[in-house]
Amino acid sequence: MKRLHHGSLRENNRLLVLKTIFEAGEVSRTEISQITNLSPTTVSRMVKELMERGFVVESKKEASSLGRSRILLAPNSKAYKVLLFDVGVTFTTYAIGKFDKSIKILSRFKTPDTPDLFFKKVHKILETLPEIDAISMSFPGMVNMNTFEISYVPYLDWRKVSIKKFLRTDTPILMDNEANLAVFGEIHANSDMKTTLSAVYVVIREGVGTGLYLNGKVYRGPSFTAGEAGHTTIEFSESEKCRCGNRGCWENYASIYWPVRKFGPDKLAGDTILEKFHTLIEKPEAKKLINDYIKNISVGIANIVNILNPEVVILGGEALNFDDETIKRITKEVKQRALFEATESLKIVRSTFKGNPYLYGALLLAIEKNLFHITT
Numbered sequence: 374m375k376r377l378h379h380g381s382l383r384e385n386n387r388l389l390v391l392k393t394i395f396e397a398g399e400v401s402r403t404e405i406s407q408i409t410n411l412s413p414t415t416v417s418r419m420v421k422e423l424m425e426r427g428f429v430v431e432s433k434k435e436a437s438s439l440g441r442s443r444i445l446l447a448p449n450s451k452a453y454k455v456l457l458f459d460v461g462v463t464f465t466t467y468a469i470g471k472f473d474k475s476i477k478i479l480s481r482f483k484t485p486d487t488p489d490l491f492f493k494k495v496h497k498i499l500e501t502l503p504e505i506d507a508i509s510m511s512f513p514g515m516v517n518m519n520t521f522e523i524s525y526v527p528y529l530d531w532r533k534v535s536i537k538k539f540l541r542t543d544t545p546i547l548m549d550n551e552a553n554l555a556v557f558g559e560i561h562a563n564s565d566m567k568t569t570l571s572a573v574y575v576v577i578r579e580g581v582g583t584g585l586y587l588n589g590k591v592y593r594g595p596s597f598t599a600g601e602a603g604h605t606t607i608e609f610s611e612s613e614k615c616r617c618g619n620r621g622c623w624e625n626y627a628s629i630y631w632p633v634r635k636f637g638p639d640k641l642a643g644d645t646i647l648e649k650f651h652t653l654i655e656k657p658e659a660k661k662l663i664n665d666y667i668k669n670i671s672v673g674i675a676n677i678v679n680i681l682n683p684e685v686v687i688l689g690g691e692a693l694n695f696d697d698e699t700i701k702r703i704t705k706e707v708k709q710r711a712l713f714e715a716t717e718s719l720k721i722v723r724s725t726f727k728g729n730p731y732l733y734g735a736l737l738l739a740i741e742k743n744l745f746h747i748t749t
């Protein structure tokens with residue numbers, strides 16, 4: 374019993390040291406001791422074990438002010454490799470993510486219409502990459518992380534898809550909704566948000582979804598549907614049905630389809646909806662339409678702000694193309710519509726994340742869940 378207790382404490386300390394090195398990127402033994410409150414002797418012993426097991430490498434020597442060099446520790450990029458997928462409505466991007474948080478995009482393919490064809494493609498990719506520690510996937514819809522089931526992806530019309538049935542592999546699989554991964558990634562990577570406890574990440578793409586970070590954790594809800602703000606009703610008189618079956622959903626007014634449809638898709642250059650949207654926002658004659666579109670986006674955000682009172686709303690997806698003036702206009706519109714008290718300290722910002730936030734979130738999810746055994 375004593376031995377087991379000692380063993381588990383040692384294991385916990387080792388994980389704590391490893392997590393500290395992972396989060397810091399580069400850190401000295403002395404700093405680890407200060408951060409973790411573990412004694413310098415314990416830290417040195419744990420670091421030695423972690424280096425022997427290939428998780429940690431000594432990074433570089435920096436001359437200190439006293440003229441002595443110091444040795445920094447860093448995560449070993451070779452320690453953990455994750456095959457990452459960002460499943461988009463139009464294209465799926467895949468990449469390799471490593472323990473040093475680096476991500477190398479391998480390629481992308483057109484997202485097949487059916488889960489069967491999609492997972493066949495995943496199998497083929499997996500066969501070419503034998504040394505993978507985990508597979509982590511971002512989906513633009515509802516994903517049940519407990520049952521490994523894609524509950525519903527409206528734009529692809531995938532319902533109740535059992536991942537274990539389609540993807541037969543011994544490699545651990547992780548999956549989450551794209552907006553959940555984006556908020557998780559942003560909080561982790563953005564140094565301005567180190568003390569943020571509540572944030573809403575709004576993904577504006579072909580669909581609209583939100584990732585909720587509440588009381589310092591991603592909030593997914595008991596059946597993993599939390600944050601589906603795109604399917605809240607903002608219009609009573611709408612005759613056309615949304616893909617979800619409801620009428621007058623926010624998504625139909627705030628997704629990139631709305632301004633493209635209003636302007637006329639045939640009048641816009643580009644093969645995909647994304648390309649057409651990019652053409653549209655550059656057009657001077659679309660200014661009034663874009664103003665209306667901004668209002669549509671702001672209405673939904675004001676509703677979310679009244680319900681959740683977040684510290685910050687992060688705009689991502691195609692909203693990354695919005696200039697500072699547009700962000701200011703959204704902020705003004707939201708403040709006019711939402712309760713004064715709910716917006717007093719509210720910040721509305723563009724995501725600062727460089728690169729693909731869904732892939733980054735998927736990498737973090739795999740490392741935290743599979744390696745650190747943390748529920749994110």
Ligand SMILES: [Zn+2]
Nearest residue numbers: 604615617622
């Ligand atoms: Zn809907």
